[in-house]
Amino acid sequence: MQIIKGIPVSGGMGIGEAIVIQPVIQTTTEITGEDAKSAILNAKKNTIELLDEFIAREPPEVADILKAHKLMVDAIVSEALEEVEKGRGAVAAINSVIDKYVKLLTASGSSLIQLRVNDLIDIKNTLLENLTQKNIEHVKKGSIIVIKEIQPSQLLRYKNQGIAGIVSERGSYTSHVAIIARNLGIPAIFGAKNVTELVKNGDLIIVDGFSGEVLINPDKNTVELYNAKKKTFTKLIQLFERAKDKHAITTDGYKVLVTANIGSEDDLNTALINGCDGVGLFRTEFYYLSRQTLPSSEEFSRILEKLANKLEEKPLTIRLLDVGGDKPLPYLSSPKENNPFLGLRGIRYLLKYRGLLKSQLQAIVMASSKQKNIRVMAPMVSTIEEIRLLKEEIKKISPKAKENIEFGIMVEVPSTLFLLDKIIKEVDFLSIGTNDLTQYLFAVDRTNEEVSHIYDDMHPAVLRAISEITKHAQKKRIPVDVCGELASNPLAVPILVGLGINELSVSPTSIPLIKWIIQNIPLERSKRLAKEVLTLENGQEVREKVREFLKEYLGENIPW
Incomplete structure (x- = not known):
């Protein structure tokens, strides 16, 4: 073996x-002349039909990615047809258009842009398969x-x-x-x-x-061992389902909110079915990046009202637009940057383009006048000045907004860790974005295969940072949530609970699992676990310590 x-x-x-x-292996058979145009249009039709089939059948979070692919297919085919008009063949036209965009995106220097490069390559392969009728x-x-x-x-x-x-x-x-x-x-x-x-x-x-x-x-014994683990995991799924409609309360009475990260109404529907306690992160980018023009304040306000109404009294936490650099808006020009991930993005972008910020804040204020469960938070905050400037913009729109809307920030830039005593005086809540926080703490590009092994959100360095955040927040009785991938990690749950996190915002499909874990562990013992792992040296030691803990409270056969 x-x-x-x-x-x-x-x-x-x-x-x-x-x-x-x-x-x-790409085809070398070219299609030219009038046949090229009809072949591209037919490839587009088949590709869109395939994407529509997947969108109708797959979970909302998958469908959202595929809807973006559809928009890209439309744009690529339009340009490819222009290339055909200039005399190119169908295969060469598709390759030329997509390779041009791949080159532009790769040259941007952004890490998250790589996700879009992969999307383009996938679209190219699918179009070429449909063009040449080559089946998977x-x-x-x-x-x-x-x-x-x-x-x-x-x-x-x-x-x-x-x-x-x-x-x-x-x-x-x-x-x-x-x-x-x-x-x-x-x-x-x-x-x-x-x-x-x-x-x-x-x-x-x-x-x-x-x-x-x-x-x-x-060998045979190993196969039998893993088959047993697989059966155990299947049985656990049934327990998760039974846990979803109950509150996430530890065995000694500590309640943790389990909320959802969403990007659309479909995501929210899935989260509600799975028993969410609200929305801990509404990514507003989906409604902006999928358009060619800026949505009006009234239009976006109606979307927010609809989501907040569906939640009834449960909170809807809206993250202000996290765009710029790696996620440029098609209708706003952005400067070319050597390192967009450390450049004009998040709150920095919004403070530069005040019209965009004002439009979104107006929508939020309008919605909050009708729905009282709306919270707002700012991404990529690195200074006190940014927080105060944003609050001033809210006040300009509505002096009474503070009465209706809770205001918070994403803690994801290391500078904020050293300003927490000041920051907690300015906000109503804190939300820890562990994905970016981990990346910035380790100075590592998590999409780069050469260094991604260094990225570890369960490393004691990350957990100590979270510990510092919760200590400061508890002094002022300000709630703290975690909305990064770490919140959905079963091994991280008892540590986060032990560190005093009040809310875990996870993917809609992870809600039952996270609730079940919380319902079966004690707070006091989780506190001791959290204290122990902060003294360890690496993420692997942390994981081993948590596995011992979970075996004690969840059973010997847990698969994590």
């Missing part, structure tokens, strides 16, 4: 025969896909064939395809170096989506 270690990006156990997928390789049900790099459309089509797991040499935890795998419940490991060379077609492999281990040709 051989064991390969990668990055666990989607939990679960997969056991099956390996299917090694070879890289797609058929795989046997229960197989494990072993591949150099998997794209969203590939994953969705393999999912329909009943795959049991994915192992990829490339990819990151934050990639769109990883998000899709998590939402579909497909065990997945990325960053497994040389796996396509080490694994052969037909090899029996085990994918442990919790530990990141790929076991090649395991």
